Amino acid sequence: MTTLVALSSQLAVNPLDAQSLLAAFGVAGVGAVMFAETGLLIGFFLPGDSLLFTAGLLCTGSGRSGVHLSLVPLLAAAVLGALAGAQCGYLIGRRAGGSLLARSRSRRLHDGARRAEELLARYGHAKAIVLARFVPVVRTVLNPLAGALEVPVRVFTLWQAVGGVVWSVGLTLAGYALGSSIPDVDRYLLPIVALIVVVSLLPLAAELLRARKAAAAKEVRR
Template sequence: MTTPIHLSSQLAVNVLDARSLLAAFGVLGVAVVLFAETGLLVGFFLPGDSLLFTAGLLCTGTAGSPVRLSLGPLLAAAAVGALAGAQCGYLLGRRAGGALLARSSSVRLREGAHRAEELLAKYGYAKAIVLARFVPVVRTVLNPMAGALQVPARTFTVWQAAGGLVWSLGLTLAGYALGSSVPDVDRYLLPIVAVIVAVSLIPPAVEVSRSRRAAKAKAKEARG
C-alpha cells in the first residue's frame, strides 16, 4: 500500500533530475522515461543519457545515495523502454504522417526533426537510425520521422534495436563500471554526466565531418 508520504514524494519528483526520478520510481521509472523519450514527442526533454548513467552508478551502492538498484532488472528495463519506445514512435509516425511534428510549437522539436530528416537523407536508414540514439531530441523525433517517410518496417526494427541496445546498455554499464572502480565517484557525478552527453555527440559529429570532406572532394573533382 502506498503511504501518503511516499505518494507525495512521487508527485513532487523533478522529471529533469535523474536522481529524483530514480528515487521516486526506481527501475520502473527507467523503462517509462526511455519509452516516453524515444516514443512520444512530449518526452523530448527527458534526461535519457544521464538517467541511464546514474542508474548504472546506483547499482554499485557507492554513489552516496540511499537508492540502490539491481543491475539485471535495470538492464532489462532500459532495453525494453528504449526498444519499445522507438517502435511506438515509428508506428505513430507511420499512421499520423508528419502531422504530429507539423503541429508542434516547440523550436527544439522542430530543429530536432530537421536534423533527423538530414540524417536519414545523408547517411541512409541504417546509419541514421543508429546514430540518432546518441543525440538528444533527435532520438525522439527520428522514430516518427522514419515512420512518416515510410522507412521499411523490418529495416527500422533491426537497426533501432541495434542502436537502442548499444545506447541503453552501454551507458548503464559505463555508469556501473565507473561506480565499481572509482571511490567516492558521486563527488564528480555532474561533470561526468556532462562528459557523457558530450561524448554522445561525437559519432554524429564525425559523420558530419566525413560528409563535408567528401562533398569538398567531389567539388574539387568537378572543378578539375
C-alpha cells in the same frame, strides 16, 4: 501515513533530474522514461543519457544517495523501454504522418526534426537510425519521422534494435564500471553528466566531418 509520504515524494519528483527520478521510481522509472523519450514527442526533454548512466552508477552502491538498483533488472527495463518506445513512435508516425510534429510549437523539437531529416538523407536508413540514438531530441523525433516517411518496417525494426541495445546497455554499463572503480563517484556526477552529453554527440560530429571531407574532395575533383 507511510503511503502518503511515499506518494508525496513521488509527486515532488523533478523529471529533469536523473537522481530524483531514480529515487522516486527506481528501475520502473528507467523503463518508463526510455519509452517516453524515444516513443512520444512530449518526452523529448527527458534526461535519457544521464538517467542511464546514473542508474548504472547507482547499481554499485558506492554513492551516498542511498538509492541502490539491481543491474540485471535495470538493463532489462532500459532495453525494453528503448526498443518498445522507438517502435511505438514509428507506428505513430506511420499512422499520423507528420501532423503531430507540425502541430508542435517547440523550436527545439523542430530543430531535432530537421537534423533527423538530414541524417536520413545523408546516411541512409540504417546508419541514421543507429546514430540518432546517441543524439538528444533527434532520437525522439526520428522514430515517428521514419514512420511518416514510410521507412520499411523490417529495416527500421532491425536497426532501431541495434542502436537501442548499444545505447541503453552501453551507457548503463559505463556508469556501472565507473561507479565500481571510484568510491563516492556521485559527488562528481554533474561534470560527468556534462561529459556524457558531449561524448553522445561525438558519433554524429564524426559523421558530419567525414561527409564534409568527402564533399570537399568531390569539389576538388571537379
